[in-house]
Each structure stands twice: as structure tokens, then as C-alpha cells.
Amino acid sequence: MSPGSAAPVQVGEHVWAGRDLALNPDRWTWNLTPSQIDELVTAAAPFAQGDGDLPLIAAQDFPLPTLGPALADLRRRLLSGPGFELVRGFPVDNLSRRHSTAAFLGLGAHLGSLRSQNSAGHLLGHVRDVGLEVEDPNVRIYQTSRRQTFHTDSTDVVGLLCLETAQSGGISMLVSVATVYNEMMARAPGLARLLFAPVATDRRGEVPAGAKPFFEIPVLSWYDEALTVIYQRQYIESARRFPEAPPLTSDMVAALDLFDEIANDPDVHLAMALEVGDMQFVHNHDLLHDRTGFVNKPGSPRHLLRLWLSIEGDRELPPAFAQRYGSLTVGDRGGIITDRTTLHAPVR
Numbered sequence: 520m521s522p523g524s525a526a527p528v529q530v531g532e533h534v535w536a537g538r539d540l541a542l543n544p545d546r547w548t549w550n551l552t553p554s555q556i557d558e559l560v561t562a563a564a565p566f567a568q569g570d571g572d573l574p575l576i577a578a579q580d581f582p583l584p585t586l587g588p589a590l591a592d593l594r595r596r597l598l599s600g601p602g603f604e605l606v607r608g609f610p611v612d613n614l615s616r617r618h619s620t621a622a623f624l625g626l627g628a629h630l631g632s633l634r635s636q637n638s639a640g641h642l643l644g645h646v647r648d649v650g651l652e653v654e655d656p657n658v659r660i661y662q663t664s665r666r667q668t669f670h671t672d673s674t675d676v677v678g679l680l681c682l683e684t685a686q687s688g689g690i691s692m693l694v695s696v697a698t699v700y701n702e703m704m705a706r707a708p709g710l711a712r713l714l715f716a717p718v719a720t721d722r723r724g725e726v727p728a729g730a731k732p733f734f735e736i737p738v739l740s741w742y743d744e745a746l747t748v749i750y751q752r753q754y755i756e757s758a759r760r761f762p763e764a765p766p767l768t769s770d771m772v773a774a775l776d777l778f779d780e781i782a783n784d785p786d787v788h789l790a791m792a793l794e795v796g797d798m799q800f801v802h803n804h805d806l807l808h809d810r811t812g813f814v815n816k817p818g819s820p821r822h823l824l825r826l827w828l829s830i831e832g833d834r835e836l837p838p839a840f841a842q843r844y845g846s847l848t849v850g851d852r853g854g855i856i857t858d859r860t861t862l863h864a865p866v867r
Contacts, residue, residue: 647662829853
């Protein structure tokens with residue numbers, strides 16, 4: 520095997536085990552106060568009327584005089600703490616769908632720059648089963664009820680707001696990539712080093728003009744003194760459909776298998792059930808996230824809103840990320856843009 524340039528053993532707040540964090544939910548849970556909720560609901564009220572897509576809300580159009588500084592603190596915790604936070608207590612059931620959606624968009628605008636989540640240009644994503652088949656190579660897994668497996672999104676931070684829960688399943692899981700890496704280095708350092716070599720990942724039909732139908736970025740990169748991850752195993756596998764994609768060696772398959780095995784260890788990852796009104800924010804460069812498969816309630820399918828955010832003050836990314844992120848400018852990078860993309864925020 521030809522090992523790549525590995526990172527040192529990782530230390531810091533971004534290195535954690537789920538078994539430990541599960542014992543201390545106060546470390547990663549923010550319960551909104553009544554006054555914070557009132558401020559958010561009031562700021563969203565002007566956008567709650569009307570039909571069709573919401574306007575592209577900017578922070579200056581969405582005043583949060585006391586909640587804004589608290590969101591700046593949240594941004595710092597995402598970038599330099601455990602890498603995620605659960606925000607509880609938003610009153611989805613007491614508001615119209617449009618009002619809740621506007622509140623989530625406005626809150627997100629205070630955290631970062633909204634990014635396109637698909638070739639259609641959705642700045643507001645809808646995570647739900649729309650009856651598509653995951654075996655279709657042009658379908659993204661969030662559009663199905665199947666398990667997603669541990670992965671990253673193509674942005675700095677992903678945010679979710681739970682509107683409807685499932686009848687069963689749909690459990691959120693998070694894992695520290697630094698913890699997975701440290702464990703790989705302890706067990707099989709040769710395999711760990713292979714993850715620093717480029718690997719082909721399928722774009723699932725959402726291809727920017729002039730680009731290949733896959734990108735070639737290492738699962739792990741050590742750049743600017745930071746360990747950074749980009750990963751979606753199912754899309755790595757489906758990239759094999761392209762004859763021009765570099766093949767996976769047996770050693771690389773073994774490395775990916777061990778990476779997945781450690782991430783799936785219930786002592787290593789953290790599982791949580793998102794309830795209606797919960798928001799979850801995750802830093803994609805330090806964490807992988809996952810969701811178990813689910814069964815919908817009759818007449819009330821599981822439904823989460825999603826934001827992709829580019830964050831001021833985040834780390835520099837390796838040059839190879841330009842294949843996926845386009846611009847690498849901190850605070851203005853990431854998302855999916857093709858020649859069919861028109862930016863908008865669909866309410867439904």
C-alpha cells in the first residue's frame with residue numbers, strides 16, 4: 520500500500536466519544552428562553568404572510584438584538600468546540616409552516632451565508648421521503664426513507680429544524696472524525712494513511728458546467744493545522760459506474776470499511792432523537808452525521824427543514840475542495856451550483 524501524508528494524533532474539544540457526551544447533554548443542548556423565542560417569532564412575522572417562495576432573508580433584514588450575540592457564541596462553539604449543538608424549544612406547533620420556515624431562515628442568516636443544496640438552487644431544503652429509490656444514481660439519499668450512513672454535506676455547517684417526526688426510526692447520529700481517526704491510527708495506521716489519498720465521489724447527476732460527474736478529494740486532509748473530512752461512502756461506491764473514475768484498491772476498501780466500522784460503534788458515536796421544534800447544527804469539517812431509516816406516520820410524514828451555511832471565521836480548506844465547493848473563500852463557499860440552478864427558498 521502507498522500511505523498518504525497523515526495527520527498527528529488529534530487532541531481538543533472536537534475529539535469526543537458518544538458514550539461520554541450522552542452522559543452530559545447540557546454540554547451540547549441550548550434550551551431557548553421565552554424571550555429568545557418571542558424575539559425570533561417577532562422577527563419572522565413580516566415574512567409569514569403571502570404565498571410561494573420566501574425571499575432570500577439577510578441578517579440585516581431580520582433583527583435579533585439579544586439572540587444575535589447568542590448565535591455568535593453558537594457559531595464559535597461549532598467551529599472550536601464539540602462541533603454541534605441541539606437547540607430546543609422552538610414552537611413549531613403554534614405557528615404556520617411559513618412562519619416557522621421564515622424564522623429558521625432568518626436564524627440561519629445570522630449564523631452564516633445560505634448555500635444552494637441541490638441543482639435546483641434550494642437555499643431551504645426539505646428532508647423527507649418523496650418516494651424515490653436510493654438505487655437510482657441520480658437520487659440523493661435524503662429524498663428517501665433509507666438510512667443515510669455517516670457522511671458530510673458540501674458546506675461548512677448543516678442545520679436542521681424538525682417539523683414532523685417519524686412513526687419509528689429517523690434517529691440522528693453524530694461522530695467525531697478526530698476520534699475515528701485516532702482509533703484508526705491505533706489499530707491500523709497504514710490504512711488510516713490511505714484516507715489522505717484522493718478518492719472518486721459521485722455527484723449524483725448534479726454536475727457543474729465543465730466538471731466531471733464525480734470529484735476526487737481525499738476523505739481526510741491535514742491542511743492549515745486542521746484535520747478536515749469529506750465523505751459519503753454510498754456515493755464513493757456509486758462513482759464506480761463511471762469508467763474514467765479511478766478504481767478503489769482492495770487496501771482502500773479495507774480502509775473505508777474500518778473507518779465505517781469505528782464510526783458505527785455505539786460507544787463512539789452519539790445518537791439523539793430530534794423532536795418537533797428541535798434544531799440541530801453540525802460542523803461538517805469535524806463531524807460526520809447520519810440518520811437511521813424510518814417509517815412514516817400515516818398522513819403525517821417525517822419532515823425536517825435544512826440549511827447549508829458557509830461560516831465566517833471557519834478554517835481554510837485544501838485546494839482540492841474547489842472541485843466540490845467552487846470558491847474556497849471563507850464565509851462564501853460550498854453548495855451545489857449547475858447551469859440549471861436558480862437560487863430560491865421553497866416553503867414546501
